[in-house]
Amino acid sequence: MSDSKGFIYLIDDDESMRRSLEHLLRESGYVVQGFASAHAFLNKSLETSPAVIVLDMQMPDMNGIELQAKLIEIERNTPIVFISGQSHPTQIVQGLRSGAVHFLFKPFGLKELIAAIEEGLKKDFERTKNLISSMSVISRYQSLTRRERDVCHWLAMGLQNVDIAQKFNISPSTVKIQKGRVMSKMKTKSVPELALLYA
Numbered sequence: 001m002s003d004s005k006g007f008i009y010l011i012d013d014d015e016s017m018r019r020s021l022e023h024l025l026r027e028s029g030y031v032v033q034g035f036a037s038a039h040a041f042l043n044k045s046l047e048t049s050p051a052v053i054v055l056d057m058q059m060p061d062m063n064g065i066e067l068q069a070k071l072i073e074i075e076r077n078t079p080i081v082f083i084s085g086q087s088h089p090t091q092i093v094q095g096l097r098s099g100a101v102h103f104l105f106k107p108f109g110l111k112e113l114i115a116a117i118e119e120g121l122k123k124d125f126e127r128t129k130n131l132i133s134s135m136s137v138i139s140r141y142q143s144l145t146r147r148e149r150d151v152c153h154w155l156a157m158g159l160q161n162v163d164i165a166q167k168f169n170i171s172p173s174t175v176k177i178q179k180g181r182v183m184s185k186m187k188t189k190s191v192p193e194l195a196l197l198y199a
Contacts, residue, residue, distance in 0.1 A: 005029040006121040007051040009078070011041050013059045024110055038062035047076060049128040052120035057084035057091060065091055068098055077127060079120035083108065137197050140186050151178045155191055156198035
C-alpha cells in the first residue's frame with residue numbers, strides 16, 4: 001500500500017466495466033477494491049485514506065446520489081468521482097453540490113479518469129492531514145489544567161496578563177508562569193498563533 005498511488009473503491013454493477021477499470025487502474029499503480037453494488041460497498045468496505053470512490057450513478061439497488069447521501073449521513077467523507085452512461089441533469093447538479101469531485105460520462109478516457117482520481121486523492125490527503133492536526137490540537141488542549149484552560153481562553157480572547165490576573169484575583173507573575181505553561185503545552189510561539197488554534 002505504501003508504494004501505491006492511493007486507494008480506489010470502484011462501485012459499478014456492470015461487471016465487464018468494473019473488471020476492465022480495476023485492471024487499468026491497478027496497472028496505473030493504484031490499489032483497487034471493486035463492488036457490484038452500493039450495499040456491498042457499505043457492508044464490506046473498510047475506510048482508509050487517502051482514497052477516492054469511483055461511483056456509477058445508475059445502479060438498481062441504490063443509485064449514486066442515494067449512496068452519496070448515505071455516506072454524508074454516516075460522516076464518511078471519502079471524495080467521489082461519479083461515472084455514468086446517462087444521467088438526469090438534476091442528478092449531476094445534486095452530486096456536485098454535495099461535494100463530488102467530478103462527473104464523467106461513459107465512455108471516458110483513462111487519462112481523464114486518472115486526473116479526476118488524482119484530484120480526489122489530493123483532496124482526501126488534505127482532509128486527513130487537517131483532521132490529524134485538529135486531533136493533535138485537541139490532545140494538547142486536554143493536557144492543560146483547569147486554570148491553564150482558563151488562562152488559554154482569555155489569552156486567545158486578547159486579554160493581557162494583568163487583566164487575567166484581576167479576573168482570578170491572582171498576581172500577574174502567576175499568570176505569566178501559567179501563560180508559559182500554556183504556550184509550551186499547546187506548542188505555540190505567540191499569542192496570535194494560540195488564538196488561531198483556539199478559534
